[in-house]
Amino acid sequence: MSLSSTPELAIAVCQSGGLGSLGCGETELGKVRAEALQVRAGTNRPFNLNFFVHPAPRADPAVFSASRERLAPWYDKFGLGNPADAKTDGRAGFDAAKLALLLDLRPPVVSFHFGVPDDQAIASLKAAGVKLISSASTVAEAVELERRGMDAIIAQGWEAGGHRGSHRPTAPWEGVGTMALVPQVANAVKVPVIAAGGVGDGRGIAAAFALGASGVQMGTAFLSCPEAATDTVRRKLLRMARDTDTIVTDSISGRSARCRRSRHAEAMETTRKPLPDFPMMYDLTYPIISAGFDEEASFHIYGQIAALNRELPATELMGRLVEEAVAVFATLSRGRPDPMPPPA
Amino acid sequence: MSLSSTPELAIAVCQSGGLGSLGCGETELGKVRAEALQVRAGTNRPFNLNFFVHPAPRADPAVFSASRERLAPWYDKFGLGNPADAKTDGRAGFDAAKLALLLDLRPPVVSFHFGVPDDQAIASLKAAGVKLISSASTVAEAVELERRGMDAIIAQGWEAGGHRGSHRPTAPWEGVGTMALVPQVANAVKVPVIAAGGVGDGRGIAAAFALGASGVQMGTAFLSCPEAATDTVRRKLLRMARDTDTIVTDSISGRSARCRRSRHAEAMETTRKPLPDFPMMYDLTYPIISAGFDEEASFHIYGQIAALNRELPATELMGRLVEEAVAVFATLSRGRPDPMPPPA
Numbered sequence: 001m002s003l004s005s006t007p008e009l010a011i012a013v014c015q016s017g018g019l020g021s022l023g024c025g026e027t028e029l030g031k032v033r034a035e036a037l038q039v040r041a042g043t044n045r046p047f048n049l050n051f052f053v054h055p056a057p058r059a060d061p062a063v064f065s066a067s068r069e070r071l072a073p074w075y076d077k078f079g080l081g082n083p084a085d086a087k088t089d090g091r092a093g094f095d096a097a098k099l100a101l102l103l104d105l106r107p108p109v110v111s112f113h114f115g116v117p118d119d120q121a122i123a124s125l126k127a128a129g130v131k132l133i134s135s136a137s138t139v140a141e142a143v144e145l146e147r148r149g150m151d152a153i154i155a156q157g158w159e160a161g162g163h164r165g166s167h168r169p170t171a172p173w174e175g176v177g178t179m180a181l182v183p184q185v186a187n188a189v190k191v192p193v194i195a196a197g198g199v200g201d202g203r204g205i206a207a208a209f210a211l212g213a214s215g216v217q218m219g220t221a222f223l224s225c226p227e228a229a230t231d232t233v234r235r236k237l238l239r240m241a242r243d244t245d246t247i248v249t250d251s252i253s254g255r256s257a258r259c260r261r262s263r264h265a266e267a268m269e270t271t272r273k274p275l276p277d278f279p280m281m282y283d284l285t286y287p288i289i290s291a292g293f294d295e296e297a298s299f300h301i302y303g304q305i306a307a308l309n310r311e312l313p314a315t316e317l318m319g320r321l322v323e324e325a326v327a328v329f330a331t332l333s334r335g336r337p338d339p340m341p342p343p344a
Numbered sequence: 345m346s347l348s349s350t351p352e353l354a355i356a357v358c359q360s361g362g363l364g365s366l367g368c369g370e371t372e373l374g375k376v377r378a379e380a381l382q383v384r385a386g387t388n389r390p391f392n393l394n395f396f397v398h399p400a401p402r403a404d405p406a407v408f409s410a411s412r413e414r415l416a417p418w419y420d421k422f423g424l425g426n427p428a429d430a431k432t433d434g435r436a437g438f439d440a441a442k443l444a445l446l447l448d449l450r451p452p453v454v455s456f457h458f459g460v461p462d463d464q465a466i467a468s469l470k471a472a473g474v475k476l477i478s479s480a481s482t483v484a485e486a487v488e489l490e491r492r493g494m495d496a497i498i499a500q501g502w503e504a505g506g507h508r509g510s511h512r513p514t515a516p517w518e519g520v521g522t523m524a525l526v527p528q529v530a531n532a533v534k535v536p537v538i539a540a541g542g543v544g545d546g547r548g549i550a551a552a553f554a555l556g557a558s559g560v561q562m563g564t565a566f567l568s569c570p571e572a573a574t575d576t577v578r579r580k581l582l583r584m585a586r587d588t589d590t591i592v593t594d595s596i597s598g599r600s601a602r603c604r605r606s607r608h609a610e611a612m613e614t615t616r617k618p619l620p621d622f623p624m625m626y627d628l629t630y631p632i633i634s635a636g637f638d639e640e641a642s643f644h645i646y647g648q649i650a651a652l653n654r655e656l657p658a659t660e661l662m663g664r665l666v667e668e669a670v671a672v673f674a675t676l677s678r679g680r681p682d683p684m685p686p687p688a
Contacts (some may be wrong), residue, residue: 181648
């Protein structure tokens with residue numbers, strides 16, 4: 001939900017019984033502070049701040065230059081001039097300044113994406129009373145997160161919109177579906193598992209609990225809420241969304257992410273070549289994305305359940321989700337209809 | 345379950361309350377007849393015969409020749425001589441001979457993969473009292489299957505082992521996860537939906553029902569049963585299986601299928617080039633697969649839940665699956681633990 005969350009959305013979710021979150025992965029620190037204080041002022045319920053954790057990108061001039069050349073036709077098409085030069089300084093995902101801010105703010109919960117920070121950072125956050133969560137896209141990652149002291153683990157399946165939380169960059173064709181991932185993660189760790197990816201309504205919530213999750217993380221479903229920072233173009237696309245709209249590509253940022261299929265993304269997948277490290281690839285794609293909010297050039301981020309989205313205020317959506325999940329639980333408890341025909 | 349099913353497995357599943365199936369997609373007709381008669385003699389419960397439905401492959405000498413050249417190093421490595429020439433005759437998936445056999449056998453259920461045969465074939469099978477099922481990997485395919493008269497629709501998610509049932513050849517990075525696919529298909533059609541892909545134990549069965557399915561299709565889970573025609577190498581690999589073992593590739597057969605990751609498969613994905621139509625690509629890969637049952641060369645077929653497999657006789661496995669699903673239903677009906685904290 002980086003660039004899509006707002007304090008208003010987080011507050012509404014918290015007030016409705018959920019753990020409202022701010023996606024801070026691409027947010028400037030002053031804004032993180034201001035938004036976190038706004039959420040704290042708006043609710044006395046726990047809330048979560050989410051950060052990207054990734055090493056500083058390596059500079060590989062040949063790879064960067066080759067990617068510049070590949071994108072040049074898009075720059076020409078939109079009259080954007082020359083693609084930017086490589087910038088690697090100060091690009092690590094979770095640094096001392098972010099840690100200091102969190103130790104000052106002491107939010108109830110912090111979640112990480114792409115892995116976790118170093119042991120010292122983890123220890124200092126835990127000592128400050130902050131509950132910690134991180135995402136696993138595989139069983140091995142979940143086991144590692146438990147070992148590193150996470151209080152809960154998000155099992156992020158293939159269906160999820162946005163960046164895959166894999167702890168190392170992965171190829172776009174790598175991914176374990178939520179249905180397969182959640183029970184295997186639940187078997188492998190003792191801490192609570194939060195299912196993410198493909199949860200669009202109460203049916204998905206009930207299914208996640210059936211698979212062994214103790215909670216769900218939903219992003220795409222909230223993109224259509226009026227409180228979300230979803231731009232007009234993406235709201236329109238979400239209204240027309242279908243199950244097959246999206247693909248996983250690393251050509252937005254340098255790491256695999258699920259977004260709306262575009263000619264740009266498909267061309268990059270059909271001919272795969274090494275790309276600059278995350279987040280340097282962004283430097284090359286941002287101008288194209290900004291110039292071409294269209295089906296050819298764009299990378300609108302959402303997941304595979306977007307077609308189930310409802311344009312409701314977040315509080316109302318939360319109420320519906322709970323009602324739906326409880327209704328599915330009740331239906332299943334009646335044996336619905338008969339889980340298997342009786343043996344012969 | 346083509347090449348993995350046996351009459352013994354189908355009979356055991358039928359006798360335990362499931363719909364036992366024979367995968368006939370790559371089976372010679374005389375053997376289909378013999379095995380179907382064996383199942384009929386072994387159970388008075390309904391059973392299913394599954395067929396591949398695909399057009400005859402096009403001959404594209406340039407593509408075939410390029411693929412031969414790509415595979416030449418593997419042929420050299422295993423001392424296999426020269427790769428075969430292209431054969432296109434008699435390679436359509438569902439022909440008059442197969443239809444005639446089915447109209448003679450009149451099995452209770454027939455299921456199709458990759459689409460459905462022509463309207464006349466469908467009408468004659470239905471007139472003969474055969475119930476028809478086919479697989480959809482997208483909502484659009486499900487809607488088309490309902491329009492074509494299918495009595496039930498398999499919603500096959502990304503997690504499933506073996507060939508993706510897509511009605512047209514798809515790129516390996518295309519796929520909707522079971523968690524996202526099942527509720528969207530259930531919304532779109534009136535006929536019963538059978539969830540496939542990622543269902544490994546009773547938790548998966550319960551989740552499938554929560555998502556709106558009326559049944560599940562399980563393949564991988566039964567590969568470890570003694571009754572399955574699973575070779576010794578694959579049984580050993582299944583014992584060591586992990587969630588991330590498999591990838592989707594079209595380099596086995598010319599159509600996307602999920603199988604165990606191998607250097608061969610990864611090399612073909614890293615550099616993607618046009619491949620001969622299904623099933624002609626098989627002609628080039630079969631000798632390599634047969635010669636090299638190892639991690640480099642092989643394409644052992646199974647899905648993402650293989651790590652949940654249990655080496656149990658099919659009857660015992662069926663009993664456990666039902667018990668587990670019923671236990672999950674009961675747990676959920678108790679509100680487990682509280683699906684959401686109460687609103688503030």
